Amino acid sequence: MRSRSAPALLRAGLALGVTGLALSALTAPAATAQDRVLRADRAVTRACFDSPLPARTPGVDRREVTSGVDGLVQARLSPGTGAEGDWDLAVFDKATGAVVAASSALRSRELAESFVTKGQVLVVQGCRHTGPAKSAVLGVDFLALTPQGTPTGAERAEVVRVNTPEQKDKTALLGLDLDLTEKGDATGVEVVLAGDADRKVLRDSGLTYSTVDADLSRTSREHAARDREYAASRASTGLPSGRTSYRHLYEHDHELKELARANPKLVKAFTLAEPSVEGRDVVAVEIAENVENTHDGKPVNTVMGVHHAREWPAAEHATEWAYELVNGYKDKSLKSLVAKTRNVIVPIVNVDGFSISREAEPKGDFSRFDYEMKRKNCRASDSPPALGTGVCKANPGGSARGTDPNRNYAGFWGGAGASTSWSGETYRGSAPFSEPETRNIRKLVSERAVTNLITLHTYGNLVLRPPGVADVRAPLEEPVVKALGDRMASRNGYESIPSWGLYDTTGTTDDWSYWTTGGFGFTFEINPAGFHPAYENAVVAEYLGTAPAAGEGKGGNRAAFLDMLANAADPAAHGTLTGTAPKGYELKARKTFQTPTSPVRQPDGTTTPPIMVTETLESRHTAPGGRFSWSVNPSTRPYVAGRYGREPQAPPQSTITLVNPPGVPGENPSFPGDGTAEVIPFTVSGLPSADNGRFDVSVSWGSAATDWDLFVLNAAGETVAQSAAGGTNSERATLVDPPAGEYRAVLVNYSQADPANPDDWTAGKVEFASPVPPTYGVKEAYTVTCADKRGRLVGVTDVFVDRGQSVDVGALCTDSARATKQRR
Structure with missing residues (x-):
């Protein structure tokens, strides 16, 4: 268990009580079912969080409530009767009009949560954004909270560089359960020490280190002040959106659906399969010509951010990339690449953690109760029972509670570089894919034949590629994967290295996606200065490639993303299936297999046998009629294809x-x-x-x-x-x-x-x-089927396809397909 200090939880702590919906007239009878139903005769597209609107404003219904506690307000919307539409929710302080909390997902399932004081009068505003639903059901709860810990500032957080010149040193460092950053190289890793207890752990380990930032708490506060000054000093920036400050979750979601509303043929906003632990929807967009034709056979390029809650720049770069593709398509600078691909963007994978981090009091002390620096999701069931109570935003386990989503994928899960302790910052979870965040991405990648994937993190100025563990050895495609990573790094000025070159990690997004599907996967560690440092540097400069970013004059992350998009559009970078099929017939490429995790490390240092994880990859293509071309990943996944190396040409030199x-x-x-x-x-x-x-x-x-x-x-x-x-x-x-x-x-x-x-x-x-x-493994096939418009199976064949190869399956959908198909 990681030892951390517990400075004050100002306005947060143990949940002591819950009150129901309290109308502004405190002496009035208890709220009725009628009071809870919000109604609007028509939809009006607006940002519900912009300001409190007068009663009887079209598209709006509102309630006034008064907090009877010092603690939290939780306002939720759920669908009313009949068809579901899109309702948004916002909570305002009545006296000032300032937004207290908001939620702007795509349906009528919203959670707006933040801190309030006893006697504070709030305006809870529901806005019918789009769709047929004339009503939504409102619920408002207040949770009384008791402060915990010692006064803020009683301990000092710092960043140190721990010397790890050998693999054994990195292994020893990982075993300390400290808060490792992603900034490091072959000889050292930067680590956050939250207080004296962490300093003692590191000193007692015998590892040597030097101080990088002696007062990280002060630095965090300075960055927040600098952000306020930066946003106040300009109306816009050179970013595709012109944005000047970090967004809130509700702003990301609102902007994505506004991009879709304004560009209905090019952009589609959608909700990932599962809500979060706290019930929030995960919003994504798809950008492509004729965007509703999801299964048109084009290669799929995916960018995602914020597996780790405190890494706000990751979401910003992903959202800016969505604007880039839309603006570039309109200006025709990117039109040819957008026309050849489908682009899926998920700015925030860990919506619970991000919302908590972004809305938290900016303490910057990195204590257990510094929710701004929360890394993980909101899983509570793995915590000790005494610490599993209370809501994620304020609970006795603090920000330490939860699972690290980027250690929860099945790829080599259970091995080095992930914590077995519930409180560890890299806690892997109870099992592979135990978390809704990772199951969402698993489903997306497994069903869409994602050929190219970038997952965004902070910080360290790195472009990381598989494998995450040195002992796994590089894949046969190492020269190709390295070349693509190097090309992107030449744009943003980052260092291109295998993931294990930083330190061993298991259960990560890109390891799972690449070894399982064959789609190229990379991790970007954005900026050299912190998890969410000054916006003008970590977002504006890093995205555009301007000073002081390492990509100054080279194009920055914008150019790196373009390189990945160009690779996705290149048939040499994935497989292609061709043939003929009647219009509207559905083709499926499918395979099911098992992959072992790592031997599973136990808290006592022993290991148990690997877990066999069943995976199913199934992508679809709707035939346009006549000749078709369908982009897929190689049928042989890298996990079984073999490992990179070279044959010795002579004996090794003597000692x-x-x-x-x-x-x-x-x-x-x-x-x-x-x-x-x-x-x-x-x-x-x-x-x-x-x-x-x-x-x-x-x-x-x-x-x-x-x-x-x-x-x-x-x-x-x-x-x-x-x-x-x-x-x-x-x-x-x-x-x-x-x-x-x-x-x-x-x-x-x-x-x-x-x-x-x-x-x-x-x-x-x-x-x-x-x-x-080098070692060479087995070849795997896809089972490719064809179904007619009534869903009847009319053709089936096994297909082997390599990267860069085009295979003709012939007239698979006709009775003569088995006799006449050609494969090459």
Whole structure:
């Protein structure tokens, strides 16, 4: 269990009581069923949250309520009788007209929730936005809350960089259950320490670290103030929407459905299959020519954001991309790419967590009760019973309660890089796909043959590609996947690396989607400064590629998204099925299989056997009549296709012994600024005499209280490998596929347990290993069927199709299909 401090939960805490709908006249009789029904004779398209509207305004019905508690108001809408339409909901402070809470999803199922004070008079406003429903049912509850903890600011949050030069160090860091960011590289990871308890955990681990931001709480407050000043100083920005500040959930949802309303042939807003734990709908848009023809056979490009609640820029970039496609299509700058593809955008996967984070009091102290910094969803059932009570926005478990959706997918679930503890920031959940957020994405990807997927996160300036675990080994397509990642990174200035290059992760979106479907999947870690830092940098500059973003002058994430879209449009990047079929006949490509998770790590450190997860991929194509072309993912999924490698062309080089020079250099904690060290040269051979797939330089000494650091430099003096752990009596530095040439092992005496009796290094050597040959697995087929307009099966065949391959299934829908079909 992660140890965290508990500063004050101002205006939040344990739920003590619930009151029903209270009309403004407190002495009036209890609310009746009639009071709860909102009615409007006609729909009016407006933003319900803009302002409280007068009674009898067309399209609006409202109630006044008074809070009898210091705590939370929860206002909900549910469908009335008859057909369901789209009603929105907003709660205002009557005295100021300021919006307190709002909800703008696509149906009449809304939840608006926020903090209120005793005696506060509220206007609860329902707006009939579109559709035939003339009524909706309103429910309003007040939850009394008791403050918890110590005063805000009693503890100081900070960001440190933990040194992890070897895989064992990353593994040790993951085991501490601290709040790891996604900013890191081969030798270190930035970590948030919420308070003194976290600092003690890290100190006691023996891992070394340096301070990056000594007062993250202050920095968070400064960013919030800067955002207010930025929005107040301008009417618009260069973003496709012109937006100047972070949106709320209700603003994202409203803007998506307004894009659809204004562009009905190009944009379709829709609700994902399952509501969240708290009952919120997840809103997405699809953008394509003739958008209602969902199964037209075009490749599907998907961008999604906010698996992690506090990562607000992820939602902003996704929503801006929706505007980009719409504006670009109108201006014809993107028309050809939009015409060749279908684009699905899900700005906010974790709607509960995001709403809580975005609406929370901006404390910035990273305590358990700092809901602004909540990462996970709102799952409560995995918490201890005493901490499983109360609503997600204010409960005794605080923001620590919930599951990390991006550790809950089946891909390698249960392995390294995910917490087994309910309170861990990377808690994996009780089982693969235990959460509605991941089941939503699973259904979307499995049923739409998503050929290209980007999932957006913060922070770290990274383009990550599968695999998430080094031991899995790269897929056979590693050169192709790497090239696409590198191309996108050339636009946003990020570093393109495999996910395990940051640290091991399991149960992630892109690992599951790629290994299961064969659709390309990448994770973007946006900006280098924080989870939701200054809007002008993390959103405006990063999206457009302007200063101070790393993509300045290169196009930024906008250009990277365009690269992914162009790849989706390219037939060489996916499979294609062709043939002939009568108009309106439905073709299906389907396969069902099982994939094992990782061996499942248990809280006590043991493992249990992998879980077999059944997956079904089924995409559809509605025949246009005559000849058809249908984009699909390769029939053979990467999980069984094989692993990347190369055949050895010669034996590996023999081991080299490193000779320790006489004497011991002085202690030097400042390398490379201070060059005091021992330098031992060695030579790496190449073909035809040796083919080295890797080398490992290792040294050891007597006591773990002594600390030597190891660096490997090439002939140009560049560091190509290093190992600088603490609390060990050895170091090992590795270089994969080393070029032939001259190298130097540099041994730095960082510190001695007893300087009067130096503990010198010994047993230095350079060991070489052969390249790992590629492995090749089985081929898998799709079962492709054809059904007539009455749903009767009229044709079936097995089809093998590779990436970049076009396979003709012939006249599959005719009686002679089995005899005449052609496959190539």
